[in-house]
Each structure stands twice: as structure tokens, then as C-alpha cells.
Amino acid sequence: MEVKMVAISKSFGTNKVLEGVDFELKSGEIHALMGENGAGKSTLMNILTGLHKRDAGKIYIDGTERYFKNAKEAEEFGLTFIHQEMNTFSNMTVLENMYLNRELKTKFGLLDTKRMAAEALKIFDELHISLALDAQVDTLSVGQQQMLEIAKSLMTNGKVLIMDEPTAALSETEIDNLFKIIRGLKDKGVAIVYISHRMEEIFALCDRITVMRDGISVSLYQISEVDVNQIVHDMVGRDIGDFYPEKNNPIGEVKFEVRNLSSKGGFQDISFSVKEGEILGFSGLMGSGRTEIMRGIFGIDTYDSGDILLNGEKIAIHKPSEAIKKGIGFLTENRKDEGLILDFSLEDNILLPSVDEFSKRGLLEQKTIDDFVELLLKRLTVKAENKEVPASSLSGGNQQKVVLAKWIGIGPQVLILDEPTRGVDVGAKREIYLLMNELAERGVAIIMISSDLPEVMSVSDRIVVVREGQIAGEVVKADASQEKIMNLATGGN
Structure with a gap:
């Protein structure tokens, strides 16, 4: 699935969030989307998946102009957005969260718990994660909840997967496992939008990068043709100097x-x-x-x-x-x-x-x-x-x-x-x-x-x-x- 967004604009009240943003995504590529907080990255993806309505601009999917009424419609079409803030229900179990609004039923109309559990465990096995299906979500760590969100997205067999800071709460081992999953999805032709502030991940994983600043798309690069300094400069509009500032104060008692x-x-x-x-x-x-x-x-x-x-x-x-x-x-x-x-x-x-x-x-x-x-x-x-x-x-x-x-x-x-x-x-x-x-x-x-x-x-x-x-x-x-x-x-x- 290929996506093209042209001159997308969006305001919330008097606050202009996007002003003519262009973005394109090819099948089977991992495309990094970077920018400072508030640059408009998540808003742009929310417009793509129907959570927000654009004020201006056009969206083409596989060459056809298309807009979604809501996130559920986008997901059914093959576009899934894993948000940075977890979208789980804390008072429900892991299995209940996995199948919320898409429960499997027997021919008698009853919940097919056995089949749901088997499918969920298969995905957990692919991700190399261990979560008890009957565990209540509020007993899970932030990292475990993040992996649950990723597992939920893999159940839809989507063609476009949008990931917003997916590794923010994960351990090094969990990150390595996630990268293997992402590369496997890429090999199957899935297009992935990867939103992250971690430069080392972008250079290790992604094919291309779009940089946004103040609601505008300012640059598009092949990852192999750009360096960290250029990306940072495009993001903030200036050179920021040493990333880790020197600390020289005396230490007391x-x-x-x-x-x-x-x-x-x-x-x-x-x-x-x-x-x-x-x-x-x-x-x-x-x-x-x-x-x-x-x-x-x-x-x-x-x-x-x-x-x-x-x-x-x-x-x-x-x-x-x-x-x-x-x-x-x-x-x-x-x-x-x-x-x-x-x-x-x-x-x-x-x-x-x-x-x-x-x-x-x-x-x-x-x-x-x-x-x-x-x-x-x-x-x-x-x-x-x-x-x-x-x-x-x-x-x-x-x-x-x-x-x-x-x-x-x-x-x-x-x-x-x-x-x-x-x-x-x-x-x-x-x-x-x-x-x-x-x-x-x-x-x-x-x-x-x-x-x-x-x-x-x-x-x-x-x-x-x-x-x-x-x-x-x-x-x-x-x-x-x-x-x-x-x-x-x-x-x-």
C-alpha cells in the first residue's frame, strides 16, 4: 500500500498545527518521521487514520483519493496507528484487551476463548514476550503495556503500520525483538511510519526520513545520504551545540x-x-x-x-x-x-x-x-x-x-x-x-x-x-x- 499526503493543513482554534505538509510512504519501506515535540507529526498521522479531519490538502492511497471517517475504518482498510500513550483498558485482562470489539465466537454465538488464547499466544511467541493472558493490564509495567499494544496491532494484518515512539518504555532485549518484527513486516511488503526521537534507531532501522518543523515538512532524505547533524539542524532550525552540556558545578555534602x-x-x-x-x-x-x-x-x-x-x-x-x-x-x-x-x-x-x-x-x-x-x-x-x-x-x-x-x-x-x-x-x-x-x-x-x-x-x-x-x-x-x-x-x- 502506498500513501501520498499533499499540502495538508490543520488548525485547532487559532493554533495552526499543520501548514501545507507533504508526506509519502511506499510499500515495504520503513519511513522515519522526525521533528520537535509539537512539530505536528502525530497530528499528521491522526489525519491519515481518520482521528482528525484535515482543513485543506489531499490524501491518496494507491493513487486513489481516500479519507477515513474514524480510526476503526482506517484499521479495517489496513492502516493501524500505535499511539505513544497506551490505549489499553487497565481494568480488563490482557486477552480482553487483545480482542476488544473483535471477539471470536463459536458457531453457537459464544465467545471462543480457546481460539482467541491460541492466536494471542502465537503473536506473543513471535514477539518473544511473556504475558499472562488472564493478567489485569494495570498490573503490567509500562514496557509490557507497550508490547501489548504492538501485539494488538499485529492481529489486524495491516498494510500500513504507524508507530509513535514504540521503544520509549522498552528494554534493550525488547527493542531488539521489536526490530526483528519490524524488519519481518517490511519483507512482507508492510509500509511502516516510524516516529522516534532516538537517532540511533532511525539510522539502524529506516530507509527514508521526513523532517518536520513548526507544522511544515522541511526535508526528505534517504537515510544513507544524511547525517545526524543535518537532521538535528532541520528539526530545530539551528545548530544546538554539544548534545550533552558540560556540568561543572561543585558537589557539596x-x-x-x-x-x-x-x-x-x-x-x-x-x-x-x-x-x-x-x-x-x-x-x-x-x-x-x-x-x-x-x-x-x-x-x-x-x-x-x-x-x-x-x-x-x-x-x-x-x-x-x-x-x-x-x-x-x-x-x-x-x-x-x-x-x-x-x-x-x-x-x-x-x-x-x-x-x-x-x-x-x-x-x-x-x-x-x-x-x-x-x-x-x-x-x-x-x-x-x-x-x-x-x-x-x-x-x-x-x-x-x-x-x-x-x-x-x-x-x-x-x-x-x-x-x-x-x-x-x-x-x-x-x-x-x-x-x-x-x-x-x-x-x-x-x-x-x-x-x-x-x-x-x-x-x-x-x-x-x-x-x-x-x-x-x-x-x-x-x-x-x-x-x-x-x-x-x-x-x-
């Missing part, structure tokens, strides 16, 4: 410490410290317990034993509000469900943890609030029409910036960042790194969980490696290598 923290069935005997102005990286395989440790520290989950110290004094944290009062912020990896209230405005989301600071005799000081919110939105270069728009209207990367703004707004002593650059474009990533360095210069102790080894090695002063709920070792930046970290993470020598 121990600010935050955890001693012998344990949670039955989660993690055991966790001890580490982080100093003023230090960025402490946490690395490890998916499911190693990194996130669970931080959720316990912040009071989202409980722990059974151990101590937490801030500035040398033991503190008790049983719920997130207590952590916030102590000046501890936590940017979670799941921004959609835990980081934002999507129906709330940007202002309301940013104010959530710090609203009491702007109250005087029970009344909010609106002028101070306005200045505070505008300052944070400007500092984090959030692309939004204004601070009153709902968080749901923003691109994924801009939503991530709003969550970060929320925690910077509390004036943290300790800031825990779980996958802070997941789904964020290269320009915004560098902005986040610069902001982390700026906070470190102010003496904030930063803990960063990252599955991106180059990132964790380049940004962190020290790296703690977690394996199977325990600390496997610690590496200083000067001695860090991918081999050393992976050996610790996997239990190798």
Missing part, C-alpha cells in the same frame, strides 16, 4: 540518604546517598526495581523497613504529600496517568503541589500565580497557545515539560526524575539537561532513572546499577562504560 530500605517482593536492603549539586543516575534492566524503589521513597508505595534521611535527619514519608512538604519532587515515568490531570489547564497542573504557597488568608494571589506559571512555561519552552489550555491538548514532549515545571515549582531540595526525556525531541532533551545542571548548581540533589545508557553515562556524576531489586554496584562517571553497566545489570562478570 550529602543531602539525601537511604539506608537498608526493603519492601517484601519489591526490593531489598537498598542503601545510597546523593549530595548537594549531584546528579545520581539509576540504571538497570526493565523490571529491575528502579522505579519501585523511588515510589517507595516518595510514599506512593509502602516499604517494610529502612530509613530515609534528609540533611542528616531521619524523615518519615507515608504518602506523597509528606514528601512534597519536605521538598522532594518525583517526575514519574507514566505522565499520562500519574504526572498530569489531562483535563486540567497547564496552570492548574503546575500549581497542584505548590498551591498553598500562593494562598494568603485563604485567598489565592492571582498576579503572583500568573507570573510564576508564565515564568516556568517560558523557561521550559513549552509550546502551548496559553496557560489556560488543557494538558491533553499538548504533544507528549510538551506534557513532559509541564510535569517537570510542576516539580521545579515546589523549589525542591531533592528531585527524582524517572525517564525524564522519554518521548522528548533532541532539542527539548538538551533543554532538560541544561535545566538539570542549573538545578544542580543551586544545590538540588537529583536522582535520575534512565534506560538510555548514553544518557545516564553522560549526564550523571555517579551511576547506581539495580538488578532484581538489589543494588548490584556503583560506577563513577570517569570509569563508566556500557559494558560495565550492563555486566552489573545482568549479573555478568
